[in-house]
Amino acid sequence: MTGRRLADLRTALAGLDPMPGELVREREEVPARFGVSARYAKWAGTPAPPPTGPGPAVLFERVGPSGRAVLIGLYGTRRRAAALLGTTPAELPHRLLAAVAAPVPPVRTRGGREPARTLLAPDLTALPVPVLTGEDAGPYLTLGAVLATDPDTGVRNLSVHRMCVQGPDRLSIWMVPGRDLEAAHLAARRRGANLPVAIHVGLGPAVLLSSCCPTSLVPAGVDELAVAGALGGAPVELTDCRTVAAECIAHAEYVIEGELVGDVAPENPRGPYATPEFLGYQGRAHPGLPTVRVTGITARDGAIFQTVSGPGHEQSVLLGFGMEAAVLARLRELDAPVRAVHCHTAGGGQLMVVLQWRSKRSPADDEAVRKAAESVLEEFRMAKLAVSVDEDVDVESDADLWWAMTTRLQADRDVAVLPDRLGFPLDPTQSPAYSPTVSADGRTAKAHFDCTVPYALRDRFHRPRFTEP
Missing domain, CATH: 3.40.1670.10 (UbiD C-terminal domain-like)
Structure with missing residues (x-):
């Protein structure tokens, strides 16, 4: 695949279609609540509870009640994850190191190249956001990549965070303390302002993998989008959000626009659990988390909502490659x-x-x-x-x-x-x-x-x- 194609999730999917056993298309309608997770569970892989094993990417073409498509399992094997970037599991950490050493900055879209997008109402309940288990706090964005710019430093950050739908236009967000997004949020609060954010669902492999890299590999001051550009072989293309003063990635399937505000809300006011975590256990709900006020949602025609199963192989694959590159870099030093x-x-x-x-x-x-x-x-x-x-x-x-x-x-x-x-x-x-x-x-x-x-x-x-x- 060329760098241009690697920027696009659906083109990566099309590359899997001719490969036997790599992509399953489920045409029967399934519910967003439990349906996606239950159907995919047999392929989720360790550390999900057995019996499971590595399997294909699964595209549920009609997920109720909206009838929109949901993708899960794209990175469900290390071999497939690396192949999406035209490489092997052994070589991918070295490719990441090379991308960090020679980043390719993002560019603005040029006329006629930006995919058509439709502005939707700021209503998260209209999206096919899955609920994984009966103990979950609610529907979760498990693969939402948040793009924001620190108002003090002017540096962009792209990172994946756990976000729970708390209402039609409200998300709670767990930012691991000390990460760049939290620093940008705190900088905005010191100014008495909200932090504009663009939450992307459905990104190309190079962009998503770069967003999952640890800070020891991509330290503060290095733009993850520039790393993604080098990894994918072409600059990531940016455009403007419609409802907030922020940039977004032009080829994302969905962009949820909004502001990180000063309000704090319990992650699950009804019980002790949040959603399954990547180590294989039910995550504990936080008593108070920052919230995102959603101001608008844009979607490509036929948009695909991408998700992962918390206790599963896929999330561990995404986290593992960046960690491998960071350890390699340190041992080389x-x-x-x-x-x-x-x-x-x-x-x-x-x-x-x-x-x-x-x-x-x-x-x-x-x-x-x-x-x-x-x-x-x-x-x-x-x-x-x-x-x-x-x-x-x-x-x-x-x-x-x-x-x-x-x-x-x-x-x-x-x-x-x-x-x-x-x-x-x-x-x-x-x-x-x-x-x-x-x-x-x-x-x-x-x-x-x-x-x-x-x-x-x-x-x-x-x-x-x-x-x-």
Whole structure:
């Protein structure tokens, strides 16, 4: 696909149509409440509850009551996610690093190139926003990418956040503390103003993947849209919102325009839960969250509403590639002999990091590998488990990873524990209620499993190579 095509979700979908088993089109009408999630559950993949497994992207062509289309599962396998960008899972983190190093700034649309858009009423209830479970606070935008400009710095930020429909023109939004969107919101509040935002649903692969990258990879001051332009091979095209003084991405399927206001509302006034989270557990509702007042909605003709299932493979794939690139960059700075990084979806693409090392050249490499792996656990808050393997282990194969764990590790010498480190509270073990060695919620013991062969014993671990006749 060319960069021009990568900017567009529906063209990416069209590229899947001729590939057997990659895209399923469901023509039977299903309800937005539970219907989309229940039909897709068999393909959701770990950490959704079993039985599940990797599957196709699914386009529900008629989701009631509006009869609009809903897409789920587009990034449901690492191979398909990478293929949408014309690459492989092993190469994609390197492509991200190259895009961050040489960003391509976005451009304004030129006459005649902007897709036709219809201005809809500011009524979220008219959209096919799914409800995943009976415990959810309500319909959720699980893949809404918020574009806003910090009024102090003038820097754009594009990032995905959990947003619950609280009324026809009202969304609650959970912004992880310390992220760029929260900083822009607070800057606007200090000025006594609301923050104009454009919430995009249905974006091209390069743009969406760039929006999911961690700040350690795309730091403050770097425009995610410029990273997306480099990743996709062409500048992202911007246009003006219709009802607020903000920019939006011209090729988005839907743009929900509005303002982040000063009002705070409970995420779920009726119960304790929000919606399923990417680590596989029901998320807890926040007692008070900032809100977005919706001022208008624009949609392309035949717009597709894109979503993800919270406890599923897809969200972990999206988070994992950016994390891999960030870890690779840090290990390169340390001149560590890293060959590849794989952030396993079982850890939500964040908590479990598989590190593949180049062949050891001396006894000193035994200690170098251990120190470098432990530095990843120390420097990346989300990383909880690091697994080190050699070049002959396929990091994309669970069977090969478990084989290495079984035959290349002795627990009393090859497992290092780093107690009471800063972690991530959505993991329910990271709490004093679970372990007295943890000093506060969101802290955790971390571990490195060194499944690399000791340099002195490398000849004893020689794997057979089959020869073609």
